[in-house]
Amino acid sequence: MSTTTELTETQSSIINIDELQNYGINVSDIQKLKLGGIYTVNTLLSVTRRNLCKLKGLSEIKVEKIKEAAGKIIQVGFIPATIQLNIRKKVYSLSTGSKQLDNILGGGIMTMSITEVFGEFRCGKTQMSHTLCVTTQLPRELGGAEGKVAYIDTEGTFRPERIKQIAEKYGLDPESCLDNVSYARALNSEHQMELVEKLGEELSTGEYKLIVVDSIMANFRVDYCGRGELNERQQKLNQHLFKLNRLAEEFNCAVFMTNQVQSDPGASSLFASADGRKPVGGHVLAHASATRILLRKGRGEERVAKLQDSPDMPERECVYIISESGITDSTE
Known part of the structure; x- marks a missing residue:
């Protein structure tokens, strides 16, 4: 060698x-x-x-x-791109629960990077987070990673009973699934950053395969109000996202973030959706997220996911449904 x-x-x-x-x-x-x-x-x-x-x-x-x-x-420096290719071969995907959504994502939520989903309230962001908590624990051949999940909740929307419901659908033991999810309620943006700083100890065991932050901007929007504090907010957010990205790369785990939207009547933003809404966080968040997915409501329990940004896949969209057992395909 x-x-x-x-x-x-x-x-x-x-x-x-x-x-x-x-x-x-x-x-x-x-x-x-x-x-x-x-x-x-x-x-x-x-x-x-x-x-x-x-x-x-x-x-x-x-x-x-x-x-x-x-x-x-560890000696760091320039290496041949062929060696970097071998490192990239360690990247794997986590199933979202919908084969159609997995397909447009190139297999699912990818490790070694940040995936962000954004949309208005009740579009299914937290439901996707809950489903991923279970699918991450599935065997590799079923789209999982046989690993644990670290869940940071900023809005108090985490529901352990939903984890149990979804686990039953996949034939997993509900109590074991809950034991494999480490939960923390972030009280403010400072606490949120501290929780991520402490994640290194858990991740160093190699057992954790997914970090969920639901949602990434809620605390920052409350703690930093008005244009006068915008610069400081973006600096802190940038540091927070840098740490999350480093954790994803270093421990080969996936980082999944949900995000809120704000109105943009002029729809002048590059990242704005057709209805004039755009994700909060500005360019700092846009650059940190390797993959960005816009979620919107469809008919009934249907949800539409549009892949807006990805380094590997073209811009596409699909339809899936949210049921008692989590996210599934509309054809199931």
Whole structure:
């Protein structure tokens, strides 16, 4: 095996932060990193020296020593695109519950990236979130990942009884399904960001395959009001989304976010829908989301999903239904 391949395999694997002990870093400094939400060498390398110095008890000299040790474990730099292709082959998809929707998405909700669904109230955003909590636990051959889910609820719309209903449809044990969903109610935007910072410890176990944030902008819209605070809001949001994206790439898990919409009478936005509504969050959120899906109501229980942005698939739409057992195809 070539040295380049060995380095690449090290880069694509999750290396626990405790490995730093073998390179002269003491346990107390490693504990300080963990208190700062850093649990792997991969995460450590993505954090700037400036931000590491903000952690209590870490001086510039210590930070430099820690960075040097991390660089010996994982060497980052240019690699052949063929090696990156091999890393990308590890990406897999999580079924939404609808074969038609999975088809337009190229298989389902993809790992190593952020997927955003937006639409007006009662269009089925939270229902899709609940369905994914169950399908993620299915075997790979059935569109799942046999993994756990981390669910951040910002609007108080999470319903464990819905998880049990959907689990019964898929023939899974309802209680086991609930045990495999780690739930947190985000009280404000600051708390929401702290919850994501703490996710590194759970994700480092390799058991978690999906992170759900329902919804991404609710707390930010409340905590930052008016144009005067818009700049600060977007800066905080950008940091939050960067962390989520890093988690998705580092741990090969999927990040699924729901988002609200706002009226745009002029429909001048590039991302506005036909009815003049556009997702909140502006360009910061638009750039962070690899895949964006517009949901709207159809007839009865029917919902229409339109793939608006994807790096892999063309713009298309499909129809599915929401039933007691979650999301299914309209033909079922």
